[in-house]
Amino acid sequence: MARRNPIRDEIAIVGLGSTEFSRDAGGRSAASLAAEACINAIQDAGIDKSEIDGIVGALEPGAPRPNQMSSILGLSDITHHSSPMPVAVFGLVDAMAAIFSGQCDTVLLYFAFTRLPWNSRSAAKDAFRNYNTMGGGTKAPPVPEAIDPSAAYTAWAQRYIYEYKVPREDFGRVALNMRANAARNPKAAMKAPLTMEGYLSARMIRDPLCMLDMDIPVDGADAFILTTTEKAKKMTPHPVVVHAATAGMVGRNDEDQLPDLTRHGQHIVVEALKERSDVWIDEIDVFFPYDGFSIITLGWIENVGYAKPGQAGRFMQEHWDEDLGCVMINGKVPMNPHGGSLSEGASRGTGHLREAVTQLRGDAKERQVHDAKTALIGCGGFFFNSQGAILKRL
Amino acid sequence: MSEQVDDATLVERFPWVQITHDSKYLYRGWLDKKLLINRCDDCSTFHHPPKPVCPDCWSTKLTPTEVSGGGIVFLAMHLHQGAPAPEVDYAKGPHPVVAVELEGLGGVRFSSTVVDCPVEDVVIGLPVELAWIERYGAPFPVFRKRTGGGE
Numbered sequence: 006m007a008r009r010n011p012i013r014d015e016i017a018i019v020g021l022g023s024t025e026f027s028r029d030a031g032g033r034s035a036a037s038l039a040a041e042a043c044i045n046a047i048q049d050a051g052i053d054k055s056e057i058d059g060i061v062g063a064l065e066p067g068a069p070r071p072n073q074m075s076s077i078l079g080l081s082d083i084t085h086h087s088s089p090m091p092v093a094v095f096g097l098v099d100a101m102a103a104i105f106s107g108q109c110d111t112v113l114l115y116f117a118f119t120r121l122p123w124n125s126r127s128a129a130k131d132a133f134r135n136y137n138t139m140g141g142g143t144k145a146p147p148v149p150e151a152i153d154p155s156a157a158y159t160a161w162a163q164r165y166i167y168e169y170k171v172p173r174e175d176f177g178r179v180a181l182n183m184r185a186n187a188a189r190n191p192k193a194a195m196k197a198p199l200t201m202e203g204y205l206s207a208r209m210i211r212d213p214l215c216m217l218d219m220d221i222p223v224d225g226a227d228a229f230i231l232t233t234t235e236k237a238k239k240m241t242p243h244p245v246v247v248h249a250a251t252a253g254m255v256g257r258n259d260e261d262q263l264p265d266l267t268r269h270g271q272h273i274v275v276e277a278l279k280e281r282s283d284v285w286i287d288e289i290d291v292f293f294p295y296d297g298f299s300i301i302t303l304g305w306i307e308n309v310g311y312a313k314p315g316q317a318g319r320f321m322q323e324h325w326d327e328d329l330g331c332v333m334i335n336g337k338v339p340m341n342p343h344g345g346s347l348s349e350g351a352s353r354g355t356g357h358l359r360e361a362v363t364q365l366r367g368d369a370k371e372r373q374v375h376d377a378k379t380a381l382i383g384c385g386g387f388f389f390n391s392q393g394a395i396l397k398r399l
Numbered sequence: 400m401s402e403q404v405d406d407a408t409l410v411e412r413f414p415w416v417q418i419t420h421d422s423k424y425l426y427r428g429w430l431d432k433k434l435l436i437n438r439c440d441d442c443s444t445f446h447h448p449p450k451p452v453c454p455d456c457w458s459t460k461l462t463p464t465e466v467s468g469g470g471i472v473f474l475a476m477h478l479h480q481g482a483p484a485p486e487v488d489y490a491k492g493p494h495p496v497v498a499v500e501l502e503g504l505g506g507v508r509f510s511s512t513v514v515d516c517p518v519e520d521v522v523i524g525l526p527v528e529l530a531w532i533e534r535y536g537a538p539f540p541v542f543r544k545r546t547g548g549g550e
Contacts, residue, residue: 147482148415148484149481149482149483149484149487149494149496150510150511151482151510152474152496156476156481156496160474160475160476160496161474163476163523164473167522167523167524208479209479209493210480211476211478211479211480212476212477212478212479212493213476256454257454261498261508262447262448262508
């Protein structure tokens, strides 16, 4: 495992742009959503579009490719462009590495999300979405018995329940936390109050996970502008920088062959981040555990070291703020204050990254953590997309 | 015998699977109602799903080896909704999906469903044995609750 971290604090995130996240953006294309987010990010950074010489766009179904985005925005000459796999930190580390290695100076990093025909009735009626499939490339239709990347989280959630003898309420607390936080986020798709009774009676999808354990498909987009910290310091006195970032997976990562819950991608990410970081959870002001499925959040809480295996539910209960209706670790550290993928919307971690930067800039309004200086993002799940990042305000 | 089934025919028999040159033996086995799991000729390690080399020693000498298919349910879930299949009716009740740790194979698991068993009995730890059903006109390996006294 690499213990070097020459890129530490060398890359800054100087621009943020987003759309709203909604269950139905109406007659808008993914390119339209991406364009809105990108323009917002470029304007937020206060740079001219001609300064962008790198463009990185995640391979989301239906999302515009970097060459298309460059053409849509009328960018200048580009010397780095790539399309990393979905989930936010893949794009983040690619953009960071490109800048640090001198491929380019300033990157536009974007992610666009559109509900797929099979996960939304209204999306299925949209004739222009029918070609969008997750993964793509294969004509083979799915079968019920496929323990694919999505269903696998349910299978391992049952294993978690079996091994640690925990109630469904432990998963419910994850959902409740996100919903309460989303109510304080104007961009969030799901703001209606949620109770434990509501969680327990929600429609079961793949037992033991119900619809409230699964992130909410949305239309929307996020974009970021990254550049060298040296440049960023000329733009703002206290830029938000990436202190450490990594992806992680174990060799035997097939969804149904993963040896057990005690060593998977999250463990590799945690070990790598600890090696490369000056800070860990005692110094963290805001915590961003991914919540594409509630079981992933329980995993992050435990694997970063807040709780022992099987005790994430108890930990959330012990650190529950009854007034706010959400987790406040040691009375001060919130968990996904923007509402996460479960309630803000399924942005595969870009919402977590955006909110981390927003918090560190002090721009989170009623959600603002007092004097937040450090954020920990645990992104992705167990198999092939575990990743993490520590962000700091200089 | 399925040995004679050519690649194009194999693809036609399993239109719902993306078959490769690494996994073709597995599906040829299904046509004979045999569950074949890759075993390395050099280090004897089993692996699944089928890979082009042994993940342990990188040998390319791999033999798809018929196994009993008995084992213990390691992962289990009950689908209230999911992908369609001809014999699966979610309206009648949840469809169980399991990953079974196959006995004697060093932790290799095989994922399918469990038939002829109340869904509430399909839980982690259940001993199962291999069975075969038809899916889209071709044999499909499933599990059922183990009945005999074991091996």
